[in-house]
Amino acid sequence: MMSSVSIVPIEGTLVVTVRGDLADQDATDLPNVLGDALEVFRARGILLDLSVVETVDSFLGRVIDDIARLTRLLGARTVVVGLQPAVAITITELGLQLQGVATALNVEIGMSMLRDVIGRQYQ
Amino acid sequence: MKDTFSPQSVRTSNDLPLPIIQVWDGVLVLPLLGALDANQAQDLSETLLRKIVETGSGVVILDVTGVPSIEAGAAKSLVDTVSAARLLGSDVLIVGLHTRTALTFVHLGVDPAQLPTETTVARGMRAAFARVGLEVVARKSTIAAQPGVAITP
Amino acid sequence: MNPLPSEQRVPIAAEVDIILARKAAREAAKALGFGMVDQSRIATAVSELVRNVIRYANDGQGEMIVRAIRDPKRGNGIEIIVKDDGPGIANPSEALRDGFTTGRGLGLGLPGARRLMDELVLDSGLGRGTTVTTHKWCH
Numbered sequence: 001m002m003s004s005v006s007i008v009p010i011e012g013t014l015v016v017t018v019r020g021d022l023a024d025q026d027a028t029d030l031p032n033v034l035g036d037a038l039e040v041f042r043a044r045g046i047l048l049d050l051s052v053v054e055t056v057d058s059f060l061g062r063v064i065d066d067i068a069r070l071t072r073l074l075g076a077r078t079v080v081v082g083l084q085p086a087v088a089i090t091i092t093e094l095g096l097q098l099q100g101v102a103t104a105l106n107v108e109i110g111m112s113m114l115r116d117v118i119g120r121q122y123q
Numbered sequence: 124m125k126d127t128f129s130p131q132s133v134r135t136s137n138d139l140p141l142p143i144i145q146v147w148d149g150v151l152v153l154p155l156l157g158a159l160d161a162n163q164a165q166d167l168s169e170t171l172l173r174k175i176v177e178t179g180s181g182v183v184i185l186d187v188t189g190v191p192s193i194e195a196g197a198a199k200s201l202v203d204t205v206s207a208a209r210l211l212g213s214d215v216l217i218v219g220l221h222t223r224t225a226l227t228f229v230h231l232g233v234d235p236a237q238l239p240t241e242t243t244v245a246r247g248m249r250a251a252f253a254r255v256g257l258e259v260v261a262r263k264s265t266i267a268a269q270p271g272v273a274i275t276p
Numbered sequence: 277m278n279p280l281p282s283e284q285r286v287p288i289a290a291e292v293d294i295i296l297a298r299k300a301a302r303e304a305a306k307a308l309g310f311g312m313v314d315q316s317r318i319a320t321a322v323s324e325l326v327r328n329v330i331r332y333a334n335d336g337q338g339e340m341i342v343r344a345i346r347d348p349k350r351g352n353g354i355e356i357i358v359k360d361d362g363p364g365i366a367n368p369s370e371a372l373r374d375g376f377t378t379g380r381g382l383g384l385g386l387p388g389a390r391r392l393m394d395e396l397v398l399d400s401g402l403g404r405g406t407t408v409t410t411h412k413w414c415h
Binding site: 021023024025054055056057058059084085086087089090093094095 | 302
């Protein structure tokens, strides 16, 4: 999996970049891997960069949804950035709900969102 | 100096220009005129989403004040566009629905909570500014700043 | 628009073929002049259909066929056939409705693919495998 997913810890957040096509087994393992990584790096947020992903089908959509839910239960948050317009339209027409998934226009806004939400948890 | 008011005309397959206007950093306005059919709505979708990414706009005001009717297929397309924009991290606000055009959405079974609207462009702008974290503040009062006062040189 | 070779066949035997099949479909769509969004729709529909073969057909053996097609009224398009020799679907019309699933999942595969393509015909029955024929036209 490490050839198709990179995980970089930055300021208490994991910047996770999915590079292109993810094999089904790697996709299935991803929520697990990220959950463990949150613990290992003591991170409170995940920035999931999908800018290089050309196809999101119902299977990958479910994985993304699972990641969002899992991180929430672990006291963290996930923000998705970089979806390509063609992919966004396809996901919508496919009928994938993804309602629990927060999204941001770019990495800066995504990091800022995560800082806000994580910050609020300490008030 | 940055030109913050630049109408960007994009051609649809019908060769009608699509005026997507960046009225402020992060705020786009797209005024539509005339009846909207399914093909136009599809073209609009892709063009608008690309513009959102290109300009990094968190809010789009889609003004349908001048649209008397919307085909059911076009309405479905618009709803999909709103959802797709949200996936990109942008909010599309539909402004200026009339009873007739609003009913088209009602008949589609749309959940109003998923389709944010405002009644006027002015209200839409206020909501847009709030969304991008801005507010409009009056300058210290001078004659020139009084509305309704025209200064002759 | 470049002409396609008369047809392309991609065997479906293992999980890795899902990615190969959708790449082949995307390339073919691109060669036929489909825009980015349609390429995405086609690749995603193929992903759904081919994954169904891997998951639900015996041994997951099947085949995808991609062809350029032409219709006097609708012009140029792409035909994608995904078939397998699996157990078949007992109730094909049920399978096309959202929510129907034979395993873990949302059941979006087949109805989802139908929404993304212009036409989708499901030919299946217990004991005679499944053939899904889909078309998309260049608009």
